[in-house]
Amino acid sequence: MEVAVRAWLLAQLGPTTDTSDLDTRYARLTSARAVANEILAERRAKLLADPLRMTVDGVVTIDQSNNLAGLERQIAALVDLVAPDELSEGEESTDLVTAPLLRARRDR
Numbered sequence: 001m002e003v004a005v006r007a008w009l010l011a012q013l014g015p016t017t018d019t020s021d022l023d024t025r026y027a028r029l030t031s032a033r034a035v036a037n038e039i040l041a042e043r044r045a046k047l048l049a050d051p052l053r054m055t056v057d058g059v060v061t062i063d064q065s066n067n068l069a070g071l072e073r074q075i076a077a078l079v080d081l082v083a084p085d086e087l088s089e090g091e092e093s094t095d096l097v098t099a100p101l102l103r104a105r106r107d108r
Contacts, residue, residue, distance in 0.1 A: 001026045004084040012036045012078070032083035037075065044071045 001023050009022050009032055017039070025035045047068050055061045 002084070005032045008032055008084050009035060012074075012081075013039055032085050033078060033081075036078055036083075040071060040075050040078070044068065044075070047071065 005026070006019060006022060009026075010017055010019075013022075013036060022035060025038060026032065029035050029038065047064055050064070052064045052068060053062065
């Protein structure tokens, strides 16, 4: 994985994200956007698996609904971002063409 792709993923997912996990996922999915989507979807599913709000009267209240809303906004925002391994809108891909070099004239 290129340094720019890893930096983009860490910016999207947070600096504490396991880079070896990112490398493994990127090798499997071959797209930074797909890696970010997969990780954010897993984080969302993990939040949904537990109760979003829990209250112990007079002691503590835990509310994860804002975290869920934030994750959903982040997943939606990925659609508009351009990952470093993608072409920008209107940008054309560059094809690399190779040709053998031949002498113009033969030596006599």
